[in-house]
Every structure is written in C-alpha cells, then in structure tokens.
Amino acid sequence: MTQESRFVAAYDWLVSACAVIVGLFILLTVVLVTADVVGRYFFDKPIGWVFEVTEHILVCVPFLGMAWLIRRGEHVRIEIVVQLFPAHWQPRFEMVADLLSALACAIATYYAVVTAIDHFSRGIVTYGIYPVPKFILITIIAFGLGLSTIEFLRRSVLLIHPTPEGA
Numbered sequence: 001m002t003q004e005s006r007f008v009a010a011y012d013w014l015v016s017a018c019a020v021i022v023g024l025f026i027l028l029t030v031v032l033v034t035a036d037v038v039g040r041y042f043f044d045k046p047i048g049w050v051f052e053v054t055e056h057i058l059v060c061v062p063f064l065g066m067a068w069l070i071r072r073g074e075h076v077r078i079e080i081v082v083q084l085f086p087a088h089w090q091p092r093f094e095m096v097a098d099l100l101s102a103l104a105c106a107i108a109t110y111y112a113v114v115t116a117i118d119h120f121s122r123g124i125v126t127y128g129i130y131p132v133p134k135f136i137l138i139t140i141i142a143f144g145l146g147l148s149t150i151e152f153l154r155r156s157v158l159l160i161h162p163t164p165e166g167a
Contacts, residue, residue, distance in 0.1 A: 015147060019068035025057045052128045059137050063144025070151035095156045102152035105145050112142035 001009075032050045040046035082093045116138040125131035 011150070015067045015071060015151070018064040018144070018147065022061050022065040022068075025061055025064075029054050029057050049130050052126075052130055052132075056126075056132065056137060060140050063141045066144050067147035067151045070148055070155065098152045098156040102149050102156065105149040105152060109142050109145040109149055112138055112145055116142055 032047070032054060036047045036050040082090050082097065085093060116135045119138060120133070120135035124134045126134055126137070
C-alpha cells in the first residue's frame, strides 16, 4: 500500500468515524430526552443538564455528518438548473456546483477557525447552567466544514476522472 493510499484510507476512516459519532449522538439524544421526560412527568425530577447537552449535540450532528453525506451523494442538492441542460453537459455543471460548494465550505471553515481562535483567546463560554468553552463547538463546526470542503473537491475530481467500476 502506498503512502498516498494509506492517507486516503485514514481519511476515509475519519469521515466514517464521524458518521458513527453522529449516530451515537442521535441515540444519546433520544435516551437523554426520554429519561428527562420520564423524570420530569413521573418522578417530578427533571435532569437539569439534558437541554444544554442536546443543544450542543444538535450543533455537532450536522457538521460532523456533512462530509459523509456528501460522499454518499445524499446531501441536500438543488438539481433543477443542472437538469435543464442536455445529459452530456450535466457532469460539467455538477462539477462547477461541487467546486462552488467547496469554495463556500472553505470560506466558512476559515471564518470558523478564526472565530474559534478568538473565542479561545478571550475565554468565551456558552450561556447556561453548565457553560462550555464556545471554541470547542466552533472547532467542531470548522472540522466538519473542512471535511466537507475536501469531499466537494473530491467529488469534482471524480467527475473529471471517474474511477473504473469495482475499483
């Protein structure tokens, strides 16, 4: 296995691991909210931190799952313009859309990194009963956007140089 293929395999594992983490976060949210509702309505003992934890999970889930969805082609796409063109032109427009999406994600990644560094240096925390350093959440956003940038670039390259079937 070449160094490049090891790097690609490690990157692919990372994106898949993020998808697993998203699944675990969603499962954790279901369990926590259920426990909170049962505690609140049957025992008059709500779990005070569940709301804040689920808020943080809801920030993490879309950003950690984006790259995996892009890879699978299951991210939100508006294909109405692409479908207006003849079939032989559509891959070119899809490539342009992927490149524009990569650019948008790269710009958003840059600003998220700058914001995370700023929040870290100023010690900004979230509002709530149990404050969390805000840079942690913004770093997760930057990480997910960075992976999404790579996936959009990867899709555009694969549209130019498709891999053989079964490879």
